Amino acid sequence: MVRKEILDALRKYTDPFRVTNGQDFRLNDFDPSDTLGLKMHKDEAVQLLRRGSEWLAMEQEILYAQDSWSVLLVFQAMDAAGKDGTIKHVMSRVNPQGCDVVSFKQPSVEDLSHDFLWRYATKVPQRGHIGIFNRSYYEEVPVVRVHQHLLDAQKIPPDLVRANIWTERLADITRFEDYLTRQGVVILKFYLNLSYEEQKKRFLDRLDKPDKNWKFSASDVRERRYWNDYMQAYDEAIRATASKAAPWFVVPADNKPFTRLIVAAAIVEAVEKLDLEYPKATSEQMKDLAAAREELNAQG
Ligand code: ATP
Numbered sequence: 429m430v431r432k433e434i435l436d437a438l439r440k441y442t443d444p445f446r447v448t449n450g451q452d453f454r455l456n457d458f459d460p461s462d463t464l465g466l467k468m469h470k471d472e473a474v475q476l477l478r479r480g481s482e483w484l485a486m487e488q489e490i491l492y493a494q495d496s497w498s499v500l501l502v503f504q505a506m507d508a509a510g511k512d513g514t515i516k517h518v519m520s521r522v523n524p525q526g527c528d529v530v531s532f533k534q535p536s537v538e539d540l541s542h543d544f545l546w547r548y549a550t551k552v553p554q555r556g557h558i559g560i561f562n563r564s565y566y567e568e569v570p571v572v573r574v575h576q577h578l579l580d581a582q583k584i585p586p587d588l589v590r591a592n593i594w595t596e597r598l599a600d601i602t603r604f605e606d607y608l609t610r611q612g613v614v615i616l617k618f619y620l621n622l623s624y625e626e627q628k629k630r631f632l633d634r635l636d637k638p639d640k641n642w643k644f645s646a647s648d649v650r651e652r653r654y655w656n657d658y659m660q661a662y663d664e665a666i667r668a669t670a671s672k673a674a675p676w677f678v679v680p681a682d683n684k685p686f687t688r689l690i691v692a693a694a695i696v697e698a699v700e701k702l703d704l705e706y707p708k709a710t711s712e713q714m715k716d717l718a719a720a721r722e723e724l725n726a727q728g
């Protein structure tokens with residue numbers, strides 16, 4: 429398939445969920461159980477996802493060989509939305525040498541001694557790599573906003589903790605992303621949009637099935653009490669930070685195979701758009717290659 433056809437085919441899956449301008453964005457307008465009316469059998473989604481992951485693996489090799497662009501995939505979601513499974517499936521074929529996954533948990537003492545973007549900035553993928561932020565600097569708004577004591581722990585001079593701190597933070601994030609994109613970091617942000625009801629089902633499943641017990645954490649259930657606060661914080665965060673250069677994808681997360689398919693399609697589409705090719709040898713390098721061949725043959 430030629431590039432244009434591939435891009436056209438992918439758009440069907442990505443266009444409905446891409447947010448590049450947050451002005452009129454409302455999280456409520458996005459249905460967590462949407463499957464685009466596709467009555468997709470699990471097998472069919474798995475097949476499509478496999479093709480997408482294979483394609484991505486191929487693209488990643490070229491990205492690596494070029495050593496110029498990098499790709500940063502940001503994953504945000506409520507608990508049990510399927511971040512881990514999505515990352516595992518979508519990246520399953522990619523060469524681990526060119527792919528870095530960083531899971532951001534509660535900040536360390538060292539992290540808290542720095543500005544809020546510090547720990548994330550040190551993990552931005554190097555050129556030629558795909559970096560995955562499993563949670564990210566976006567935690568610095570929803571979770572820290574919902575729990576005031578987390579903000580207190582950040583040791584910011586009190587005079588600078590003003591009423592508009594969240595607006596300021598989102599503006600700082602937007603500028604940080606602008607800066608990175610101008611450096612050749614392609615940023616895609618995924619909010620896995622899980623419904624309140626489906627979260628409950630998945631928590632119950634974790635309680636019911638012994639091999640899923642390890643995934644269960646009582647604190648997840650406590651956090652669920654703040655669901656509406658989180659939704660409002662995400663709504664504002666996406667509205668403030670969606671841009672053409674660093675789009676958000678609000679991916680329906682109630683149906684796992686569909687979630688993975690949309691994420692894979694968005695990544696393949698973004699990398700395809702770069703129109704990458706293996707670096708071509710210069711005439712100088714061609715001469716070196718010919719000389720190396722001659723020497724190799726002469727060595728017997
Ligand atoms: P899973 O539950 O699937 O293993 P997870 O990403 O939820 O994945 P956990 O170890 O359960 O991982 O939780 C990490 C916790 O760290 C989350 O509750 C998240 O909100 C919190 N966290 C991440 N970044 C920050 C931050 N900057 N400040 C405060 N808390 C944070």
Ligand code: MG
Pocket residue numbers: 507508645648
């Ligand atoms: Mg968790």
